[in-house]
Amino acid sequence: MSERNPPMRLNRDNVAVVIPALNEALRIRGVVEGALAQCGNVIVVDDGSDDDTVARVADLPVTVLRHAHRMGKGASLRDGFAEALRRGFAGIVTMDGDGQHAADDIARLLDTSNRFPAHIVIGARLRKRALQPAYRRMANHFGDWGIAFGTGYQIADTQSGQRLYPAAVAALDNVPGEDFVFEAQILMSAAQQLGTRCVSIPIESRYHCQTVEAPSPDQQFRPSHFKPVRDFCRITGHIVVQVLQRGGMRAVMRSIRANPALIDDPSGEFSPAPMQTTSAEMP
Numbered sequence: 001m002s003e004r005n006p007p008m009r010l011n012r013d014n015v016a017v018v019i020p021a022l023n024e025a026l027r028i029r030g031v032v033e034g035a036l037a038q039c040g041n042v043i044v045v046d047d048g049s050d051d052d053t054v055a056r057v058a059d060l061p062v063t064v065l066r067h068a069h070r071m072g073k074g075a076s077l078r079d080g081f082a083e084a085l086r087r088g089f090a091g092i093v094t095m096d097g098d099g100q101h102a103a104d105d106i107a108r109l110l111d112t113s114n115r116f117p118a119h120i121v122i123g124a125r126l127r128k129r130a131l132q133p134a135y136r137r138m139a140n141h142f143g144d145w146g147i148a149f150g151t152g153y154q155i156a157d158t159q160s161g162q163r164l165y166p167a168a169v170a171a172l173d174n175v176p177g178e179d180f181v182f183e184a185q186i187l188m189s190a191a192q193q194l195g196t197r198c199v200s201i202p203i204e205s206r207y208h209c210q211t212v213e214a215p216s217p218d219q220q221f222r223p224s225h226f227k228p229v230r231d232f233c234r235i236t237g238h239i240v241v242q243v244l245q246r247g248g249m250r251a252v253m254r255s256i257r258a259n260p261a262l263i264d265d266p267s268g269e270f271s272p273a274p275m276q277t278t279s280a281e282m283p
Helices: 028-038 073-086 105-115 134-151 179-194 228-246 249-258
Strands: 015-021 042-046 063-066 091-094 120-127 163-166 198-204
Touching: 015 028, 015 073, 028 042, 028 105, 042 073, 063 073, 073 091, 073 179, 091 105, 105 120, 105 163, 105 198, 134 179, 134 249
Parallel strands: 015 042, 015 091, 042 063, 120 198
Antiparallel strands: 091 163, 120 163
């Protein structure tokens, strides 16, 4: 991009936070209040909840979109993206409604986006990862490996739902895949159609199993909607079909090896020095 037309810097006023929600009465109010403290533009997409999810946030200054029946996370994100784009926001932050993402990390997503303009920013669950259930950790590693074949580069934590999308990525048409497949596919579609890369920032893994004692209210999470066996089979099958259709496996493998995961971590805890590249130093 020309230096005369630098990319718009993102801030709390020109981004929206989209929160897909399905039966999140336990935590949704705290999640939304935390998001509002970081950004005044919050869109909750209720995916046909049969509890009082919507009632819990009815008095808060947010936009609520409702599905009459469950349509899946992919449909919720599409509808949230469409509303944010209709209102002219330059970027969209996504976070789950179950409380497993810390709203305080929104500011870090914005900072990284401004250091790496036009990138998708992913909150990678690298901190306290030992607290993540072993089966989820293994499934996430497998997902990272598979999605690399669709993007041509490696990504740290492709399964995280806490992300920042530039408006151009959110505006992509015909991104196939439903439920959690959509979140995998949009990374691949952005790479294939726009040449967009991802950069990850380390965040904490937050799970109900963090303690053997009775969990405190801020550690209580409902069972995950993500089912590792079912959803990874869907994601894997989706990726395999695309890889076979595209061909050029040798070239893709060379590209993956040449492009390790990009992690924005000034502390150096999770990324070697070469990965701490600022936008001004990027080619």
